[in-house]
Amino acid sequence: MVEGSIMSYAEVASKGPKQSPEEAAAPQPPQVNQTTASSTASLVDVDSPSVHTVPSDYPSQEIKTDTQAARVEREEEAKRKKEEAERAEADLAKKKARAAAAKARRAEGWLAKHFETVSEGGTAGALALANIVAVVGLSGWLGFKAWGLYDRGRLGWREAGIGLGVLGAVGAVEGVFVNYLSHAKGKQQ
Structure with a gap:
């Protein structure tokens, strides 16, 4: 062997003292000694009432512990x-x-x-007031209905569209009515 060369583990182990067959063998695993008297004594009997079972009248029983x-x-x-x-x-x-x-x-x-x-101010003033009352009243009523639908979780795009359609229809009818009245008033003067 050349000086300075590296030896493997097997080479180093082969140069040491030899082991007896008992020393070279793996240790025996531990053995468990069973006795019939203690083997089933710690098991819970599943046919008998368990400690975890709570009677149905438990809340009405008298208080016996600090936990209760x-x-x-x-x-x-x-x-x-x-x-x-x-x-x-x-x-x-x-x-x-x-x-x-x-x-x-x-x-x-x-x-x-x-x-x-x-x-x-005359009829024009009364007509303007009727217009304001109609718009405020209808808007308030539709708002109240929409709030009720929202509160019940039923307000959606369909219901909002119906409400806007009602407002648009009333506005169109009101516009035609106001136009008719203003033309009639103009003809009378």
Whole structure:
């Protein structure tokens, strides 16, 4: 062998002391000793009622443990919070309804005030007021219907198109009516 050459592992192992056949053999795997008395003692009997089975009248039984008391307390707290949230929601709905009613009263007052000033101007003023009332009334009614559909989750492009069609038809009829009245008024003067 040349100095400085690298030896393989097999060459190095062959130069060392020889092992006996017992030392060279792999160790024996551990053996499990079974006894018939302990083999089935730890198994759960599936035919008998299990510890995990809860009777159907469990919530109505008297409280015997801290865990049961804590559960009942949590359930009562959740019920109380739910009732408070429902009351708060109902109060908010009442406030919104009152605010909407107040806004409607203010709008009525504004319309009544303008009706007085327009009606003093003659038939043209009355015609303009009728036009405003018709547009506001129809728009309000269609808006209310659309809001109801939206609230129930049924407002779609079809319903919006029908609403716009109604507004367009009323506008066309109103335009023809106003044109007719203005021509009739022009002929009378």
